[in-house]
Amino acid sequence: MLPMNKYILKITKLILILIASPLVHGQNLITRDEDWTAINIAVTDELIIPAYQNMESKSVELLSSAERFCSDLSDLNLDNLKNGYQASMLAWQGIQHIQFGPITYFNWNYRMQYWPDERGASGRQLDALLASQDEAILSSSAFPRQSVGVQGLPALERVLYDDNAINEFRSEPYLCLLTETIASNINEISAGVTQRWQDEFRALVLDPVTGGLYEDAEDLSIDFLKALQEGIAKIRDLKLAPALGESFDSARIRSAESWRSESSLANIKNNLDSLALLFSAYSPAFHEEDAAVINQGFGDIMEALSSLPASLELALINEMQYVQLQALHAQIDALHESLETALKNTDLYLGFNSLDGD
Amino acid sequence: MSSSSIQNIPRRSFLSLTVALALNSSFALGKDGVNPVFLSAATNSDNTHWLKAFTIKNNQLAELYSHQLQARAHAVALSSNTDFFAVIARRPGRFMLIGDTVSGKILQEIEATEGRHFYGHGVFANDDEFFYTTESDYEDMQGDSGRIGVWKIHKPLNGIVLERVNEFPTYGVGPHELLMMPDQQTLVVANGGIRTHPDSEREILNVDSMQPSLVYINRFTGELLEQKRLPAEFHQASIRHLDINVQGQVAMSMQFEGEPFLGVPLLATHQRGEAILQMLAPEQVQSKLAQYVGSIRYDTSGHFLVASCPRANVLTFWDAQSGEFLNQVRARDACGVCAYKDGFLYSAGTGQIRYYDLTHQAITNFTLGEDFTTGLFWDNHLTAV
Numbered sequence: 206m207l208p209m210n211k212y213i214l215k216i217t218k219l220i221l222i223l224i225a226s227p228l229v230h231g232q233n234l235i236t237r238d239e240d241w242t243a244i245n246i247a248v249t250d251e252l253i254i255p256a257y258q259n260m261e262s263k264s265v266e267l268l269s270s271a272e273r274f275c276s277d278l279s280d281l282n283l284d285n286l287k288n289g290y291q292a293s294m295l296a297w298q299g300i301q302h303i304q305f306g307p308i309t310y311f312n313w314n315y316r317m318q319y320w321p322d323e324r325g326a327s328g329r330q331l332d333a334l335l336a337s338q339d340e341a342i343l344s345s346s347a348f349p350r351q352s353v354g355v356q357g358l359p360a361l362e363r364v365l366y367d368d369n370a371i372n373e374f375r376s377e378p379y380l381c382l383l384t385e386t387i388a389s390n391i392n393e394i395s396a397g398v399t400q401r402w403q404d405e406f407r408a409l410v411l412d413p414v415t416g417g418l419y420e421d422a423e424d425l426s427i428d429f430l431k432a433l434q435e436g437i438a439k440i441r442d443l444k445l446a447p448a449l450g451e452s453f454d455s456a457r458i459r460s461a462e463s464w465r466s467e468s469s470l471a472n473i474k475n476n477l478d479s480l481a482l483l484f485s486a487y488s489p490a491f492h493e494e495d496a497a498v499i500n501q502g503f504g505d506i507m508e509a510l511s512s513l514p515a516s517l518e519l520a521l522i523n524e525m526q527y528v529q530l531q532a533l534h535a536q537i538d539a540l541h542e543s544l545e546t547a548l549k550n551t552d553l554y555l556g557f558n559s560l561d562g563d
Numbered sequence: 564m565s566s567s568s569i570q571n572i573p574r575r576s577f578l579s580l581t582v583a584l585a586l587n588s589s590f591a592l593g594k595d596g597v598n599p600v601f602l603s604a605a606t607n608s609d610n611t612h613w614l615k616a617f618t619i620k621n622n623q624l625a626e627l628y629s630h631q632l633q634a635r636a637h638a639v640a641l642s643s644n645t646d647f648f649a650v651i652a653r654r655p656g657r658f659m660l661i662g663d664t665v666s667g668k669i670l671q672e673i674e675a676t677e678g679r680h681f682y683g684h685g686v687f688a689n690d691d692e693f694f695y696t697t698e699s700d701y702e703d704m705q706g707d708s709g710r711i712g713v714w715k716i717h718k719p720l721n722g723i724v725l726e727r728v729n730e731f732p733t734y735g736v737g738p739h740e741l742l743m744m745p746d747q748q749t750l751v752v753a754n755g756g757i758r759t760h761p762d763s764e765r766e767i768l769n770v771d772s773m774q775p776s777l778v779y780i781n782r783f784t785g786e787l788l789e790q791k792r793l794p795a796e797f798h799q800a801s802i803r804h805l806d807i808n809v810q811g812q813v814a815m816s817m818q819f820e821g822e823p824f825l826g827v828p829l830l831a832t833h834q835r836g837e838a839i840l841q842m843l844a845p846e847q848v849q850s851k852l853a854q855y856v857g858s859i860r861y862d863t864s865g866h867f868l869v870a871s872c873p874r875a876n877v878l879t880f881w882d883a884q885s886g887e888f889l890n891q892v893r894a895r896d897a898c899g900v901c902a903y904k905d906g907f908l909y910s911a912g913t914g915q916i917r918y919y920d921l922t923h924q925a926i927t928n929f930t931l932g933e934d935f936t937t938g939l940f941w942d943n944h945l946t947a948v
Contacts, residue, residue: 309851315824353824417893424876424895549608557606557912557940558873558898562818562857563637563653563683563739563803 233423233552235490241422242411248429248486249402249410256300256479257399263289263296264392271388275381278374286384287365291468293391294358298475302436302483305428307401312353313394319353319360320462321443327354331363338379343386345393357394361387366465423553430487431555434544436480440473441537448517449530456521469517474510477503484544495547502540509533600627600664600948602648603899603910604636605939612636614650614660616667617916617935624916625932628667633658637683638740638944642691645948647723649687649694653942655680655761659696661725664948670722676730678702679710680761683943684740688782689747691716694725695782697738697752701760704768709733709754711741711780731785735776736769739803744835745811749788750780753815755801770820775802777815777833791839793817793831800827804858808865811835814883816870819854829856830870832883842881844888851875857898858944862906867921869907873898878909878919892919892926899945910941 235241270289274282297317300308308314319327330352334342342351354360364384367373374380413419447460448469461469481503488496513520513529520526548555598618605613612635616627637653645664652658657675662668675681678700685696696712713729735754742751756775758768767773775798779788793800799821806814812834819827828841829852843849853874860869861883868881873896880889896912906921914937918927931937 310847312824312850319824417891420893420895424893427895552938554608554896554913554940556873556896558857558943559876559896559912562855562873562898563943 233490234492235423235426238422240489241426242413244486244489245410245413245422245425245429246407248483249407252479252482252486253300253303254399254402254407256296257395257402260293260296260300261392261395261399263293264388264395267293268385268388268392271385274374275385278371278381280371283365283371283374287466289388290358290361290365291466294362294463294466294468295471295475297358298472299479301476302432302439302480304432304435306406307398310397310401311349313398315353316349316356317391317394318358319356321447321460322354322359326352327359327363330354331360334383335377335379340379340382343382345386345389348386348390349393355383356387356390358391361391362463362465426487426490427553427555429483430490430548430553433480433483433487434541434548434555436476436483437537437541437544440476441534441541444469444473444476445530445534445537448521449527449534453524453527456527458518458521461517464518467516467518470510470513470520471515474507474515477506477510481507490551490553491547492550495543495550498543499540499547502536502543506533506536506540509536599903601901601908601916602639602641602650602664602946602948603944604632604639604650604653604942606635606942607936607940608938613939614639614662615936615939616664619929620932622927622929623932624929624935626935629936630660630662630667630669632660635942637942638685639946640685640687640694641946641948642687642723643689644691647687647691648946649685649725651683651685651696652681653683654765655699655701655759656683657681659685661723663722671724673725676712676727679712679730682737682739686741686743686750687716688743691718691723693782695741695750697733697741698730699737699759704758704760707732707735708758709735709738709752711738711750711752711785713782729785731780733780734778734787734790735774737773737775737801739801740805742805742807742813743782744779744807744813745809748782750782751805751807751813752778752780753802753805754778755803755818756798757801757820767820770799773801773820774798775800775817777802777805777813777839779835789835791833793828793839793841797827800829804856806859806861806868808861808883810865812865812883814859814861814868815839816856816859818856821854823854824850825854826850827854829854829872830859830868830881832886840886842886842888844879844891848879848888848891851877852879858900860900860902860907862921863902863904869900869909869919871898871900871909873912878907880921890924896940898943899941901945901947903947908945908947910945912940914939914941916941 267289270286274286334355413422413425419425444462450456458464463469463472602616605615612632614630618625634656635653636650640649648662648664650660657680659673661671679698682697687694694714698710698712700708700710711731714725715728717724733752733754737755737757739753739755754776756773777791800817800819802815803818804816814832817829828843830842831839833839852872855874857871857873868883870879876895877891878894879891897909899910900907906919908918910916
């Protein structure tokens with residue numbers, strides 16, 4: 206759980222300052238750079254850096270469980286490794302929506318999770334790698350340069366959740382070398398992103414203009430707000446819609462994220478937890494009534510999710526739960542629309558040319 | 564005025580930049596020889612669409628005229644003497660307006676020929692006898708459906724009227740920007756390679772098989788004079804926008820439809836009869852560009868290029884002769900660019916219009932005149948009279 210007390214205090218203080226001034230619709234509620242920076246740095250210190258630190262610490266555990274399993278290929282150690290994978294994936298889901306800053310360096314974002322993989326590139330490339338038995342490729346200098354399809358969490362999931370995984374590992378020593386390499390690479394990426402946020406990007410959040418990386422503090426806030434809006438859209442358009450299909454009979458679990466480990470809905474829950482906190486941090490930028498609608502939307506979605514299993518696969522084969530999933534999809538769509546309306550009621554625009562260019 | 568720091572400009576490039584600009588003092592001055600006129604499509608926050616003309620007077624932006632459009636437009640083309648403009652619908656739109664640049668008066672409203680739609684770009688011939696548009700024969704779902712619409716220009720008193728008289732193939736699919744080469748005989752066309760159909764809006768129907776190309780076409784006969792492609796591995800790099808300098812060097816910008824993490828050139832130059840020269844920024848810049856360039860323009864010297872990258876919220880600057888990346892400037896949602904003074908004017912979806920001075924590497928924010936419309940999202944392209 207993230208340390209929220211200090212964070213909530215900071216944000217509440219800011220809300221009180223902002224409520225004091227009379228405001229009308231269609232105007233920015235936050236106009237001073239220092240007010241944007243107060244939120245940006247609170248978000249950085251209380252949400253972003255802790256989430257990356259969480260990822261890093263989970264990746265350390267993941268690596269040790271991979272090493273333990275490879276030194277003793279037991280069912281118990283495989284289960285522990287799977288738990289380590291799940292914990293790492295859930296930690297990533299808590300910060301997946303941040304697609305700017307250090308995570309974009311060295312293709313770290315795609316190397317952490319290449320998904321959706323619509324053409325099945327990951328499977329083909331992993332098969333080719335296993336067939337090659339090339340140990341040189343698995344060195345810490347060579348592996349990061351390999352295709353993103355063989356790196357990161359989806360590649361690890363594919364290897365660990367094979368129906369016959371334990372026997373495959375026992376008969377194929379290269380699989381263990383590959384598993385340890387993927388886990389070690391996840392750890393390096395997690396540590397790298399965390400360090401860059403702490404050592405470099407945090408300073409930039411405090412002073413976004415020097416260095417020319419941002420036009421002003423609001424410009425940086427828009428990156429965070431865009432992460433919020435795109436994060437919601439991603440759940441709606443990529444994580445739910447393709448799996449739901451047109452009807453109960455045409456549902457396609459294999460279009461879902463993390464379907465092999467049956468944690469698709471657990472991922473979504475973690476996404477929404479983080480997105481709700483991010484929204485709450487920026488709520489002073491929105492009119493009170495709009496913020497209330499959005500908070501209600503997050504609350505309703507969480508409640509809906511709590512009555513569904515973590516496995517989307519189970520929900521998709523139950524007609525009643527399929528209807529619940531359709532309702533969940535509609536709720537997420539409504540949440541996205543509420544955020545769009547709330548943005549329009551201020552003068553904050555997330556993009557025009559950048560969203561729909563030609 | 565605010566300035567933005569620039570990283571790692573190669574010294575040689577910077578020196579040549581200063582010399583080139585010192586030799587070249589011409590820039591957009593407008594019809595009265597004093598105040599420049601700029602034209603751009605724009606959308607308002609109430610989702611109405613406009614053609615807007617504005618000028619810069621004493622560092623202040625002032626609106627000259629505006630026309631509400633039936634839908635979103637894309638680019639504005641100017642006649643050779645800049646008396647007239649054509650504002651063209653964004654794909655798959657079918658409208659085009661012809662107007663008087665000075666008064667803003669609309670002279671003609673044109674609908675695309677049946678079975679064709681526009682791509683937002685057109686070009687006047689130097690003699691102002693003909694006007695050309697890129698179009699799609701969209702019911703042809705298999706062949707090279709790109710078309711150049713040929714429009715004869717009639718000149719009644721105080722105006723012009725366009726008449727559709729012919730069309731040529733573009734020898735490709737999904738043509739986008741087209742321009743006239745300095746010889747005034749040859750059209751250069753960016754075949755984006757992307758097949759769409761108005762029934763499925765802007766959905767790409769051929770992402771795996773797209774074959775973009777740069778083509779040179781005799782504007783009188785429609786004959787294909789030269790066709791260039793990027794290497795096969797970049798067949799998903801849709802060639803979209805072009806500019807030409809006085810030496811006839813063609814600069815092109817691309818939008819890559821393949822994997823987001825691949826290192827793919829988004830800019831290139833070409834000289835007739837030679838190979839395409841790809842341009843790549845250093846890895847840490849290139850990987851941030853989101854595989855997308857919006858507009859590309861030479862500066863007034865023809866030596867330097869700006870490429871707007873709205874998905875990365877940056878403008879990138881390049882030495883067109885060496886192909887070297889020079890620098891980048893943060894510019895949220897900026898896409899429209901045109902040569903202006905010693906650098907470029909640029910417009911953004913945030914409503915900002917700014918000037919970037921290449922020699923001083925400084926950004927100028929203009930103040931807004933009293934009646935300057937605010938709350939506008941400036942669309943992809945900016946044209947200077």
